[in-house]
Amino acid sequence: MVPTTYYLALAAVIFAIGALGVLIRRNALIIFMCVEMMLNSVNLTLIALAHQWGNLIGQVFVFIVVAVAAVEVAVGLAIVMAIVRHKDTTNVDEINLLKG
């Protein structure tokens, strides 16, 4: 039996890698992928703790998180497509239409 702490530590490492990706990459698509990876690591935390304490609330929460992540990707990628049509770039440093 694998201790729950190992799962939590792995989820923490994956979350940190995802956050690092958001900070160092400038491509909007890669940043989206890293955000998905961070959401996934939090899901792993929730499921590991639901297993640890033997109730299903964590799993229900993960279910809702998966739905929200799917919506986020659909809308986010539509925004990326709209920006590419408008400015022909996916570099987030060049997307500064709202900057005064």
Add this chain to the structure above:
Amino acid sequence: MSLLLFVLLALVALVGASGVILSRNAVHSALFLLLNFVVFAVFYIMLGAQLLGVVQVIVYAGAIVVLFLFVVMLIGGDIGPIRSGLRRYGRWAAVVSMAVFLLVMVLGLARSLPPDAPAATAPDAGSVQAVGEVLYTTYLLPFELASLLLLAGMIGGVVLARRYRSHTEE
């Protein structure tokens, strides 16, 4: 045996996660992301959440990664150097800050749980029947709100991705 499997899969998950942020081609990043998602599905099943393991494969690996690949196909996958817009030490600042963040998280985890706390669940606690019963009785309202959110997201995606003709005709 179970621990050995965990260590091997954890290494594969870490390779996938590193591949996402280090690849120069967006297609490679999406495929590394797929690897990461599939390993997480195996973790969910190891933790007794069979339904969520299957949902993970269908929704994340099936739908989300395919959506990413479609968008990469439409806008081109070659995305140039990794650090184009950062200042000279920006990347190292990001690495150091994430290392400190990770240290804080791991220290918090080490204090929050005893290292070998026994897991109390039955092996089929995350079956479709068990999760479905809770989801359709106690948590019915959040479930319906999630469906509303999916509808709103669908409409939003269609509206955003539509090509507006009026700009060219004016």
